[in-house]
Amino acid sequence: MTPKIKPTERFKNVKPSGIRRFFSLAQKTPESINLSVGEPDFTPPKHALKGGLQAAKEGKTHYAPTNGIQELREALAQKAYREYGLSYDPDSEILITVGGTEAVFLALFSLVNPGEEVLISDPGFVCYEPGVFLAGGVPVRFPLFEKNEFRPSVDDVMSLITEKSRVMILNFPNNPTGAVLSYDEMASLAKIAVERDMIVISDEVYEKIVYDGVKHYCLATFPGMRERTLVVNSFSKTYAMTGLRVGYVYGPKELISPLWLAHQYAVACVDTLAQRIALAALKGPQDFVENMVQEFDRRRRLVYKRLNEIEGFRCLLPKGAFYVFPSIKDFGMSSEHFVEFLAKEAKVITVPGSAFGNYGEGYIRISYAAAYKKLEEALNRIEKAVKKLH
Numbered sequence: 598m599t600p601k602i603k604p605t606e607r608f609k610n611v612k613p614s615g616i617r618r619f620f621s622l623a624q625k626t627p628e629s630i631n632l633s634v635g636e637p638d639f640t641p642p643k644h645a646l647k648g649g650l651q652a653a654k655e656g657k658t659h660y661a662p663t664n665g666i667q668e669l670r671e672a673l674a675q676k677a678y679r680e681y682g683l684s685y686d687p688d689s690e691i692l693i694t695v696g697g698t699e700a701v702f703l704a705l706f707s708l709v710n711p712g713e714e715v716l717i718s719d720p721g722f723v724c725y726e727p728g729v730f731l732a733g734g735v736p737v738r739f740p741l742f743e744k745n746e747f748r749p750s751v752d753d754v755m756s757l758i759t760e761k762s763r764v765m766i767l768n769f770p771n772n773p774t775g776a777v778l779s780y781d782e783m784a785s786l787a788k789i790a791v792e793r794d795m796i797v798i799s800d801e802v803y804e805k806i807v808y809d810g811v812k813h814y815c816l817a818t819f820p821g822m823r824e825r826t827l828v829v830n831s832f833s834k835t836y837a838m839t840g841l842r843v844g845y846v847y848g849p850k851e852l853i854s855p856l857w858l859a860h861q862y863a864v865a866c867v868d869t870l871a872q873r874i875a876l877a878a879l880k881g882p883q884d885f886v887e888n889m890v891q892e893f894d895r896r897r898r899l900v901y902k903r904l905n906e907i908e909g910f911r912c913l914l915p916k917g918a919f920y921v922f923p924s925i926k927d928f929g930m931s932s933e934h935f936v937e938f939l940a941k942e943a944k945v946i947t948v949p950g951s952a953f954g955n956y957g958e959g960y961i962r963i964s965y966a967a968a969y970k971k972l973e974e975a976l977n978r979i980e981k982a983v984k985k986l987h
């Protein structure tokens with residue numbers, strides 16, 4: 598007898614990510630240029646890889662402590678203090694996770710009761726909504742509008758808060774829009790969290806990738822926020838280590854403890870060698886990060902300039918991350934059709950804005966974490982292809 602296989606109700610609203618679909622399309626079309634995926638095309642710094650190699654030679658291939666290797670947690674505690682003046686106890690207030698992704702999931706699982714509402718941005722990173730559904734919560738989306746440079750309006754956020762609102766996820770610098778918030782804007786969101794007694798998951802994985810002298814402010818530094826914020830971060834983007842899967846989360850002990858428990862039973866610990874590589878990355882010279890961001894800046898300017906020169910696109914100059922989120926409304930097509938058109942006619946793979954939420958419709962996301970030459974070629978191809986639409 599064939600077994601009746603049906604996932605639990607929690608999966609009812611969970612669909613495969615719109616990014617992966619287009620990423621697979623890129624893999625099936627070898628001549629295409631893939632600008633769909635959010636990962637730096639750099640190799641991690643040499644000193645980091647050397648650290649991993651050394652650890653392998655020394656046979657450091659056994660389980661690590663559940664919450665992560667001691668030296669890494671200590672180095673991260675120092676980082677938080679050095680960069681933001683935040684004190685976290687490395688033994689109870691820092692957890693090393695399988696990328697920032699696991700940290701977000703653990704946070705949602707430990708904070709959200711069935712039926713409770715979680716505020717997330719629209720457009721927003723693709724993991725949040727499914728994470729909320731799988732945790733049994735209800736996602737409530739606040740809009741990010743182009744006319745406001747994709748920054749949230751305090752009034753919009755306030756108007757969506759109910760007595761069931763428990764958690765808010767903030768992600769600045771933002772994926773997919775590249776928006777970064779000023780001190781005052783972060784402060785106003787922090788004020789809402791304090792006044793409405795909400796916990797915030799602040800996803801700051803792009804903290805180092807900011808341009809034009811713009812500063813990133815860690816949400817936990819605002820008054821009343823350290824005690825109600827889980828700061829999610831990762832080595833993936835900063836050190837081009839996406840495949841090594843090392844992330845981390847800072848928070849007060851009471852918030853971190855349940856994440857630790859869930860992490861223990863779900864994954865036991867993060868890959869020991871990957872943690873060694875992360876540790877070496879953090880301890881060594883940081884010019885790698887500066888150089889990478891400088892190169893991203895060059896690419897950002899190229900993509901911004903070229904797109905705005907092509908009739909039909911309207912593109913803001915993003916202040917952070919490595920994405921542009923241009924409007925394609927003038928082409929009169931849905932973002933999904935437009936992305937399919939670009940894949941077919943230009944052999945360039947991008948992501949429809951609708952993959953990030955309803956308010957993302959009318960936009961596409963282009964990742965410029967690809968080589969300059971590739972970007973030039975992709976833009977030439979896009980320019981040529983869209984001529985057919987006018």
Ligand SMILES: Cc1ncc(COP(=O)(O)O)c(C=O)c1O
Nearest residue numbers: 635696697698722772831833844
């Ligand atoms: C906003 C945001 N958060 C979290 C992640 C997850 O990164 P990782 O799990 O590799 O640390 C990503 C990756 O694209 C992201 O864009």
